[in-house]
Amino acid sequence: MIVRRTTARSKSRSNETYGTMQTQSLGDTGGLTQYGAYLQTLAPGATSSNRHWHEREDEFLYVVSGEVTIVENDGRHVLGPGDAACWPAGAPNAHCVVNASQAPCSYLIVGTRVTHDVCHYPDSGRTLRTEGETWRFVDADGSELRSGRVEPEW
């Protein structure tokens, strides 16, 4: 099934903490279920998320345009078009994506869809625990901050 760049499902997020990010879900538009495949565009100064790593999901990033800064355990890396990043499931290399440039940057991001996962946010000590049809967001001291049902996002 062909998914045109002009018609793929798209969402925008904008707030003071993380800035502006547009996400196009190419995979959901085309009916994929085994992994998510998204084109994300960060405005200058924006950040994708807090630094995190997944126990059970492989993540893959490919730079499409602009200058992308990846923050990993060992610091910052500046990537250009054609460069990639891989975060294998279970490798505790916490990462996020930052646009430290003066122009928008875009990258593809792919992540396996699994029914059970723990996502670690080492800068806060918090974890997001996906357990089948429910999820729990847990603070560093083990107390539950929020919980809910896993809902289709797109």
Added chain:
Amino acid sequence: MIVRRTTARSKSRSNETYGTMQTQSLGDTGGLTQYGAYLQTLAPGATSSNRHWHEREDEFLYVVSGEVTIVENDGRHVLGPGDAACWPAGAPNAHCVVNASQAPCSYLIVGTRVTHDVCHYPDSGRTLRTEGETWRFVDADGSELRSGRVEPEW
């Protein structure tokens, strides 16, 4: 883990039937195992493979540069940078990629790694059956053409 475009593992295939294709395995270079993530570049006139569909693998394609022609059950589609194609597991939409232009074209292709799959080639009636650690290539009449052990490719 950062995977630079200049250092990712790369292979080239060139023959009279399918033409010249270069494949960079970004995912294997970065240690991913749950899916393959490749950058493929087709020379003018080249074809990725015979038309096929998978019973158990989701496939995703994203055009990076040039003009990409996708052949599906319903015919040919010309895609440009930012366009995508999705082939969900089990949907019998047999596809291949062709470069019908006069310049190279490049696209990302992602496919789930599964231990058991049947890949159908409807133009010949043949199937490639992956059964754990072994594979069998079977003709339209059910006779086995070739078989072997599944080996790491990269």
